[in-house]
Amino acid sequence: MARRTSHRMGPSDVVILVMGMTGSGKSQFVSKLTGENAGVGHTLTAGTVSLDLYSCVENGQRIFVADTPGFNDTQISDVEILKDIAFFLGQLHLRNVRLGSILYLHSITDNRVSGLALRTFNMLRALCGPQALNCAALVTTKWGALRSPKDDLAACDREKELMYTSNFWGSMRQHGSQSYRWLGSEASARSIVREVIQTSCQRTFPPVLQIQRELIDEKRPLDSTSAGREMMARYEDRCQKVKQELDDLRSELLSASGLTREELNEGEAEVNRLMDELSRSETCQHGLRVSQRDLFDQKTGEYKQLYQGIWEEVEQENQLISEIGRRLSAFEQRLSYLEPKTDSTKGPATAENPPVPPRAGTWATVRRFLKRNVLPLLGVLAGVGVVAAGAAVINPPLIMAGAQLLALSFAGVQWHTDQGVDGPDLIAGVEGVIRACPPTPITAGFRMHT
Ligand SMILES: Nc1nc2c(ncn2[C@@H]2O[C@H](COP(=O)(O)OP(=O)(O)O)[C@@H](O)[C@H]2O)c(=O)[nH]1
Numbered sequence: 362m363a364r365r366t367s368h369r370m371g372p373s374d375v376v377i378l379v380m381g382m383t384g385s386g387k388s389q390f391v392s393k394l395t396g397e398n399a400g401v402g403h404t405l406t407a408g409t410v411s412l413d414l415y416s417c418v419e420n421g422q423r424i425f426v427a428d429t430p431g432f433n434d435t436q437i438s439d440v441e442i443l444k445d446i447a448f449f450l451g452q453l454h455l456r457n458v459r460l461g462s463i464l465y466l467h468s469i470t471d472n473r474v475s476g477l478a479l480r481t482f483n484m485l486r487a488l489c490g491p492q493a494l495n496c497a498a499l500v501t502t503k504w505g506a507l508r509s510p511k512d513d514l515a516a517c518d519r520e521k522e523l524m525y526t527s528n529f530w531g532s533m534r535q536h537g538s539q540s541y542r543w544l545g546s547e548a549s550a551r552s553i554v555r556e557v558i559q560t561s562c563q564r565t566f567p568p569v570l571q572i573q574r575e576l577i578d579e580k581r582p583l584d585s586t587s588a589g590r591e592m593m594a595r596y597e598d599r600c601q602k603v604k605q606e607l608d609d610l611r612s613e614l615l616s617a618s619g620l621t622r623e624e625l626n627e628g629e630a631e632v633n634r635l636m637d638e639l640s641r642s643e644t645c646q647h648g649l650r651v652s653q654r655d656l657f658d659q660k661t662g663e664y665k666q667l668y669q670g671i672w673e674e675v676e677q678e679n680q681l682i683s684e685i686g687r688r689l690s691a692f693e694q695r696l697s698y699l700e701p702k703t704d705s706t707k708g709p710a711t712a713e714n715p716p717v718p719p720r721a722g723t724w725a726t727v728r729r730f731l732k733r734n735v736l737p738l739l740g741v742l743a744g745v746g747v748v749a750a751g752a753a754v755i756n757p758p759l760i761m762a763g764a765q766l767l768a769l770s771f772a773g774v775q776w777h778t779d780q781g782v783d784g785p786d787l788i789a790g791v792e793g794v795i796r797a798c799p800p801t802p803i804t805a806g807f808r809m810h811t
């Protein structure tokens with residue numbers, strides 16, 4: 362998988378997988394959608410990997426789009442393509458990345474659903490499984506290639522046939538799968554993607570595809586998955602037919618007499634061709650017999666470049682989220698530690714229940730109060746002193762003078778400030794200061810029971 366995108370995939374992103382026969386317009390669709398060159402008209406094979414990943418943003422949502430080759434690709438075997446798709450979908454499931462949809466592209470100019478189209482479609486069904494058929498959407502393409510109203514009418518008839526034929530999209534529609542026309546433009550591609558993602562986001566629990574469940578949850582070998590079995594049955598069938606053809610040809614050649622040198626050479630060439638085909642089919646069957654672990658080991662190596670960036674980013678984001686959660690709970694713990702109510706229920710301060718420092722603003726409140734009222738408070742103190750002295754010498758005029766000084770000074774105390782700090786705040790401040798003190802016999806008596 363050549364990494365065509367420079368963006369990193371994260372847990373909040375959505376993935377769209379594009380499937381369909383070679384030539385159905387997959388790369389053209391991806392190019393229009395993402396604005397990146399997806400290699401239209403080419404089979405995109407970079408080394409042994411076949412999926413290409415691109416990205417775009419729609420309505421603020423990052424979307425990753427995976428372009429796949431058709432199952433009839435000339436450069437890469439169907440087995441490798443299935444392995445790549447299975448591995449990619451498996452990774453999404455493993456890492457909880459949402460699959461928005463599998464778009465199945467089909468050219469409306471194709472006069473009939475060919476055997477190859479049916480095989481590709483059956484593979485799609487096997488990948489999704491009956492529970493998740495609505496994850497796939499049919500997208501008909503090449504509407505712009507229609508040249509006359511007659512062509513248009515014929516195309517509309519074909520579209521109906523595709524959508525209602527039970528062994529094609531008819532069965533998918535019954536399971537809630539949608540179909541769209543791609544009109545060749547970026548706007549049309551974006552509107553399709555918007556709709557499929559909207560539908561996907563409406564599902565609280567995105568369905569798990571059959572291949573994801575079989576490979577990841579049940580850890581089955583590829584040839585035991587539905588998609589693997591579907592492909593294996595095809596190869597077995599083909600092998601049997603080729604063997605039969607070989608036997609027929611051999612006995613024909615043996616029984617024939619008087620064959621010319623040329624005819625013998627032709628016969629030999631045909632035998633060799635059939636033998637090659639048989640050997641390729643057997644190699645493919647062998648390739649399908651791979652355990653989940655070996656498949657992931659093999660593909661992880663091949664896709665290393667692509668995934669290193671993508672999955673590391675996902676891991677980092679997950680780690681960041683848990684770090685933030687950890688810090689948040691530590692912070693909450695500290696907050697509760699500063700909460701007066703909690704501590705007063707625990708009794709006197711101990712090592713486990715340390716004395717609570719006054720709230721940040723309370724010391725300041727007391728300090729501000731004292732600063733603001735230096736003179737009146739000194740007056741109050743002096744008044745108290747004069748009253749006490751008058752009482753000591755039993756001198757009523759002195760007591761009266763002290764009481765007057767006391768009353769005047771007390772009246773001068775400024776309880777309010779410009780910032781609106783008033784009595785209750787001051788009391789809270791004093792209370793905070795008292796709480797902060799170790800429980801001496803004096804301060805213990807001042808513990809508030811709120
Ligand atoms: N007229 C027309 N041609 C298209 C359209 N989409 C794709 N093609 C052509 O079909 C060929 C195959 O397209 P491509 O995207 O490579 O198909 P893929 O094999 O499915 O990736 C290319 O020559 C494209 O130019 C379309 O909507 N209209």
Ligand SMILES: [Mg+2]
Binds near residue numbers: 402429
């Ligand atoms: Mg292509």
